[in-house]
Amino acid sequence: MFPWKPSFQTVSECDKCYLFSLQPLHIFIPLESSPLKTHNSTNSRSLEALIHHLVPTVDYYPDRTYIFTFLLSSRLFMHPYELMSKVCHLCMEQQRLGDPQADKKRVRKITPKILQLLTEWTETFPYDFRDERMMRSLKELTHRLASGEEVYRKAVGQLSQGLIRRLTVQSQYEEALVKINATAAERLAALKSKPQASIQRDMLSICSDPFTVAQQLTHIELERLSYIGPEEFVQAFVQKDPLDNDKSCYSDRKKASNLEAYVEWFNRLSYLVATEICMPVKKKHRARVIEFFIDVARECFNIGNFNSLMAIISGMNMSPVSRLKKTWSKVKTAKFDILEHQMDPSSNFYNYRTALRGATQRSITANSSREKIVIPFFSLLIKDIYFLNEGCASRLPDGHINFEKFWELAKQVSEFMTWKKVECPFEKDRKILQYLLTAPAFTEDALYLASYESEGPENNMEKDRWKSLRCV
Numbered sequence: 001m002f003p004w005k006p007s008f009q010t011v012s013e014c015d016k017c018y019l020f021s022l023q024p025l026h027i028f029i030p031l032e033s034s035p036l037k038t039h040n041s042t043n044s045r046s047l048e049a050l051i052h053h054l055v056p057t058v059d060y061y062p063d064r065t066y067i068f069t070f071l072l073s074s075r076l077f078m079h080p081y082e083l084m085s086k087v088c089h090l091c092m093e094q095q096r097l098g099d100p101q102a103d104k105k106r107v108r109k110i111t112p113k114i115l116q117l118l119t120e121w122t123e124t125f126p127y128d129f130r131d132e133r134m135m136r137s138l139k140e141l142t143h144r145l146a147s148g149e150e151v152y153r154k155a156v157g158q159l160s161q162g163l164i165r166r167l168t169v170q171s172q173y174e175e176a177l178v179k180i181n182a183t184a185a186e187r188l189a190a191l192k193s194k195p196q197a198s199i200q201r202d203m204l205s206i207c208s209d210p211f212t213v214a215q216q217l218t219h220i221e222l223e224r225l226s227y228i229g230p231e232e233f234v235q236a237f238v239q240k241d242p243l244d245n246d247k248s249c250y251s252d253r254k255k256a257s258n259l260e261a262y263v264e265w266f267n268r269l270s271y272l273v274a275t276e277i278c279m280p281v282k283k284k285h286r287a288r289v290i291e292f293f294i295d296v297a298r299e300c301f302n303i304g305n306f307n308s309l310m311a312i313i314s315g316m317n318m319s320p321v322s323r324l325k326k327t328w329s330k331v332k333t334a335k336f337d338i339l340e341h342q343m344d345p346s347s348n349f350y351n352y353r354t355a356l357r358g359a360t361q362r363s364i365t366a367n368s369s370r371e372k373i374v375i376p377f378f379s380l381l382i383k384d385i386y387f388l389n390e391g392c393a394s395r396l397p398d399g400h401i402n403f404e405k406f407w408e409l410a411k412q413v414s415e416f417m418t419w420k421k422v423e424c425p426f427e428k429d430r431k432i433l434q435y436l437l438t439a440p441a442f443t444e445d446a447l448y449l450a451s452y453e454s455e456g457p458e459n460n461m462e463k464d465r466w467k468s469l470r471c472v
Contacts, residue, residue, distance in 0.1 A: 046400055047077055055090045056113035058106055065410070067120055068230075072413060073406035075234055076394050080125070081133035087117075088141045111145050115155050118142065122159060126166040127229045127256040170256065173227050177261055180437050184268075188440040202289065203276050206435045210292060214299035215426035216433050217269070217308040221375045224262045225420040230413045232259040233385050262378060266311045271441040273315030277324070278442070278450040286454065287330035290316065294336045301339065304359040304373040306352065310343055320444070320451035323462075327455065349380060360415075369425040376419065385412055445469055 045053070054062055054070055074083050091114050118138065121128070128134055146156040207213055236259055273293055280286045293312050300309040315321065316336070322328075342351050359374045366372045392405040442450065449469045457463040 045403065047074075050074075050401060050403070051083065051086050052090065054117070055087055056110065056117055058109045061113050061116070064120065065414075067117065068124060068414060069403075069406050069410035071121060071125055072230055072234060072410055073403075075231060077401070079131075080128040080231075081131050081137065084128075084134050084137045088137045091141060092144060108149070111152055112155075114141070115145060115152065115159065119159050119162075122163040123166075125229060125231055126163055127170065127231065129163055130167065130256075170227065173258075183438045184440070187438055188442075191440045192446075201435075201439075202279060203435065203439075204289060204292060207429070207432050208292070210295035211299050212429065213296045213432060213436075214303060214305065214308070216429055216436060217296070217300060218303055218305045218373065218375065218426060219424045219428055219433060220265065220436060221305055221307055222373070222420070222422060222424045224258070224265055225375065227256075228258040228262060228416075228420065229256055230417055232256060233382070233413055233416075234389075234409075236382065237386055237389050259382075263382075266307060266314075266378060268441055269308060269311035269436075270315040270318070271443075271447070272436070272439060273312050274318045274321050274447050275440065275442040275450075277316070277321050277327075278447050278454060281454070283327050283330060283454070286324065286327040290321075290327065290331050294331075294333075294339070297339050298335055301342065301355075303370075304363070305375045306343075306356065306359075306377045307375050309339065310377045310379075313339060313343055318444075318447065320447035323451060323458075324455050343377070349377075352377060352380070363419075363422075369423055372422045373424075374419045374422070376416070381412075381416065385409065388412065445472070 050070055051074075054067065056062065071080075071083075074080075091110075118141070122138075129138065142156045142159065146153040203213070207216075276293070277286055277289050280289060293316065297309050297312040300306070300312070342355055343349070344351050356374070356376060363372045363374045388405070388409055392408075393402055394405065396402050448465060452462065452466040452469070457466045
C-alpha cells in the first residue's frame with residue numbers, strides 16, 4: 001500500500017538532468033511561519049553587530065537557532081577562520097579571559113557559556129576545523145579557558161576529543177569512498193577488456209527481493225546523507241561577497257565534498273539501473289529486470305527514500321532504455337505510471353512535495369525508526385536552497401545583512417539536518433551493498449551500444465550512431 005494515496009495517472013517522461021537545468025522554484029515560506037524567527041532585532045544589522053550577538057556574556061547566551069543560522073550564513077561574507085578569530089578576540093578582550101586581575105566570579109560565569117558555544121560550533125560544523133587557522137584560534141581560546149578550574153580542563157579535553165573523532169571519521173569515510181570508486185572503475189574496465197570472458201552477474205542473481213534491495217539502498221542513502229555538513233549547501237553556491245569583488249568568501253578552500261559525492265551516487269544508481277536493463281540478451285529477461293526495479297522503486301517510496309526512487313525512475317527514462325519498445329511491451333507498466341506521476345516535475349514537483357510533506361509528518365509523529373526515514377530527492381533540495389539564496393539579496397541597501405533571508409535558509413537546512421540523523425533500522429546485507437556500490441555501470445555510449453544490440457536501430461539516425469559506436 002502506498003502511504004500517501006497517489007493518483008492513478010500516466011505522465012510524460014521525467015527530465016533527467018534536474019541539478020544542471022535549474023529553473024526558479026518559487027517556494028519561499030513566509031517568514032512569520034518560521035520557528036527560527038525568534039530574534040526580530042537581528043533581522044537587519046551590520047555584520048559586526050551580528051558577531052557581537054553571537055558571543056556570550058555573563059548575562060546572555062544566544063539562542064541555538066541563532067547560533068546555527070549565523071554560523072551557517074556568515075560564510076557568505078567571511079571565512080570561518082576570520083569569524084573564529086573575531087569571536088576569540090571578543091571573548092578574551094571583552095571578557096578578560098586569562099587576565100590575572102579579572103574578577104574570578106565573572107570568569108566562572110562566562111567560561112561555561114563560551115565552552116558551550118565552541119561545542120555547538122565543533123559539533124555542527126566540524127569541517128570548518130580542517131583549516132589550520134581555525135584550529136590555531138580554537139587552541140588559543142580553549143587554552144585560556146582550561147587555565148582555570150579542573151572542570152574546565154575536562155570540558156576542553158572532551159571538546160577536543162570529540163572534534164578529533166568527528167574529523168577522523170570523516171577522513172576514514174573519504175578513504176572508503178576512494179576505494180569503492182576504484183573498485184567500481186576496475187570492474188568496469190575488466191568488463192570492457194573481456195566482455196565475453198567476464199560476464200557480470202546481474203542484480204536479480206544477487207537478490208530477487210525488491211523490498212530487501214530497497215532497504216539496502218536506504219542504508220547507502222542514510223550513510224551518505226549523514227556525512228554532509230550543513231555548510232556544504234552554502235559553499236556549493238558562494239563565490240564572493242557582493243561588497244568586495246576581490247574577496248572569495250569560502251569556495252576557494254572546500255573542506256568537504258560530501259554533497260558532490262552524494263550527487264554522484266544518484267548518477268551512479270541511475271546508470272546502474274539502465275545497465276541492468278540493457279545488458280540481458282533476452283527480451284523476457286530485460287522485461288523482468290524492469291519490473292523488478294519498478295517494485296524496488298515502489299518500496300523506496302513506501303520507505304520514504306525519494307532519492308533512490310527518483311534515481312531508478314531516471315535510469316528507466318534514459319533514452320537507451322526507453323527506446324526498447326519490444327521490451328516495454330512485455331512490461332506491466334501500471335505501477336511505473338503511478339511512480340512517475342508521483343515524481344512528475346510539472347507544477348514545481350507538486351505531487352512529490354505533497355508526498356514529502358506526508359513523509360515528514362509521519363516522521364514527526366513516528367514511534368519507530370522505520371517510520372522516521374525521510375530521504376528527499378536531493379537535487380531538488382539543492383535547487384530549492386540555490387534559488388532561495390539567489391532570489392533574495394544577502395545585503396540590504398544600507399549595507400546591513402538581510403537576516404530574514406538567512407532564517408529561511410537555516411530553516412530548510414535544519415530540516416535536512418533532522419532527516420540525516422535517522423539511524424537506518426534495516427539489517428545490512430554486505431553482498432547486496434557491495435554489488436550496488438561497485439558493480440559496473442555503463443557510460444551513455446556503452447548503454448546505447450547495448451541497447452542497439454538488444455533491439456536494432458529503427459531509423460537512419462540510430463543506424464549512424466550504432467555504426468560510430470561500433471567503430472570506437
